[in-house]
Amino acid sequence: VTSVDVAREAGVSRATVSYVLNDTPNQRIPEATRRRVWEAVERLGYAPSAAARTLRRGRSDVVLWLLPDWPIGPMVGRVLEGLAVALAEAGLALVAHPRAGNRRPVSEVWRAISPGAVIVWETLEPDDVAAMRAAGIDVILVLMGGDGPAGNGLEISEQRTGRLQVEHLAARGHRRIGYAHSHDERLLTFAGPRLAGVRAACADLGLDPPDVRTVGLDAERAADAVSRWRTATPAVTGVCAYNDEVALAVLAGLHAHRLRAPDDLAVVGVDNIPIAPLADPPLTSVFVDPERLVDYIVRGVLAGLSGEPAPAAPGSDIVRIADRGSA
Amino acid sequence: VTSVDVAREAGVSRATVSYVLNDTPNQRIPEATRRRVWEAVERLGYAPSAAARTLRRGRSDVVLWLLPDWPIGPMVGRVLEGLAVALAEAGLALVAHPRAGNRRPVSEVWRAISPGAVIVWETLEPDDVAAMRAAGIDVILVLMGGDGPAGNGLEISEQRTGRLQVEHLAARGHRRIGYAHSHDERLLTFAGPRLAGVRAACADLGLDPPDVRTVGLDAERAADAVSRWRTATPAVTGVCAYNDEVALAVLAGLHAHRLRAPDDLAVVGVDNIPIAPLADPPLTSVFVDPERLVDYIVRGVLAGLSGEPAPAAPGSDIVRIADRGSA
């Protein structure tokens, strides 16, 4: 059932159908005609072909999120969900594509979708950006690592995350800070700004630079890192973990030595995952407020689509802390 | 740059360009002409408009995964990633849409994408299925709760998951089994088959029906459930948790009583999440092999797209156990 059918049913031309359905300005169509068209639409159950609309318009009402290469955690899941809801309010459908190791060019995906906007966490190859723009995608939201104002929005928050970890520890008297890096190299995009924030906060507070160690999701190796921190000179008494999973590994390393946070070593995670309160002791965690992040991204997309300037980067209070006892 | 440009550059018609690019059978085109066309393609950097192709063909080379309403865990993430890679090999792009509470009709999404195939974990409304079929989407893979052979594939695996939890506990001498339900009602689609498997295994092994309790992600309430299991008559000595997160809550409940798994209460989780080895004691967990699941889904999609019958449901050995010590 196409617009031809509706036109026939309503006794008008296809053009009129289009004008009525789109409420085109500068087209004065009497109420009676409008009603006839709408009735025909209802009767026939007509729904415009999105494919034809996309061909004509050059873009679809889809927003494409290029998922990063790293494992999808609960944080991404929450943001994805919130974003889908918020964009749906604006008539946009969100879909996510897992890049999965760049085995095939990303262009295959965005060409197949012709999205109105593309969102990426991390940097995009300049070639890809150019190709997208050439293909008419002019809303490209790079959340981190980009060079525009939008590109820095999240990066600042990530740095703030690291800073807040240190500030929390320093406020509890810790003078020598450790940093627990993830074993997964794919996470370096995130680790970079977070660690930079940690370093900056240490410098600002007059502390030594952090003692950085890699901690896999493995209690034995974590126990090894714990030993080294405790025997360093001066000894590390508080650790910022890359994320909650790594923080849980550090806690497991402490258990292996029959030690406990926060007295033997304080630990602060990132992300506030649902099981953080279940850790022993419950895990203190810094996190980016998912709702505010969603709001920021949505405003960026909508502004871009309507040609308005990008919204201001979120304030530093987008980063919060759940203080639970491990630090 | 469109096929018109290529045709002009190569000195042929648009039809010829199309035939060459698609290697259309029953069209005898000389090698020399083919080369001229391909050279023009390279020179101009031509890429066919996916929108136009979709309009013409009625379907795109996109596979749409309608994500469930429940929180996206590492398991879904892994499957998503593997699936994206595997489908890319076949020239298909995978995108996922978070449904997010059914605030808007799903039809908006699949209409906008015109996917060649749709994958859903849980049941789809019959109306939606009918509308999709009417719109020309004839590959709809319902992993659970469907009534076709494909619809049961994963459901059997989920039941098998519950069975394996019980079998593992029974093999260690446990005669009275508890079941730790998730607090999140949205997970009932999954909880159903898993619990059914637990009940069936108990019956088969001549055990009492499981003592089912709801356990939120909250140590105190979990501690309460632990008390009730231990004081039941006969006492519950082994618990099957809905998933690893719930299992971690049960462990936290044990800690609150200064008790330990497996001696005071054995615990078996589901999913084998990355932090399962970090629990105290390391968490024993039953899980569906992600690679084999991906393989099964890919074969289902490809078979459907080429009109072949659906592949056989995966064997029961797709479900495995990581035996770590909590049970």
Next chain:
DNA sequence: CTGTTAGCGCGTTCAC
């Protein structure tokens, strides 16, 4: 004012 005609956007495919 009201509404129509005609043609675009682009790849695919039938008939010659």
Next chain:
DNA sequence: GTGAACGCGCTAACAG
């Protein structure tokens, strides 16, 4: 190997 039509919605130009 080609011309022409098709799939479907949008819209500038035009006629009643």
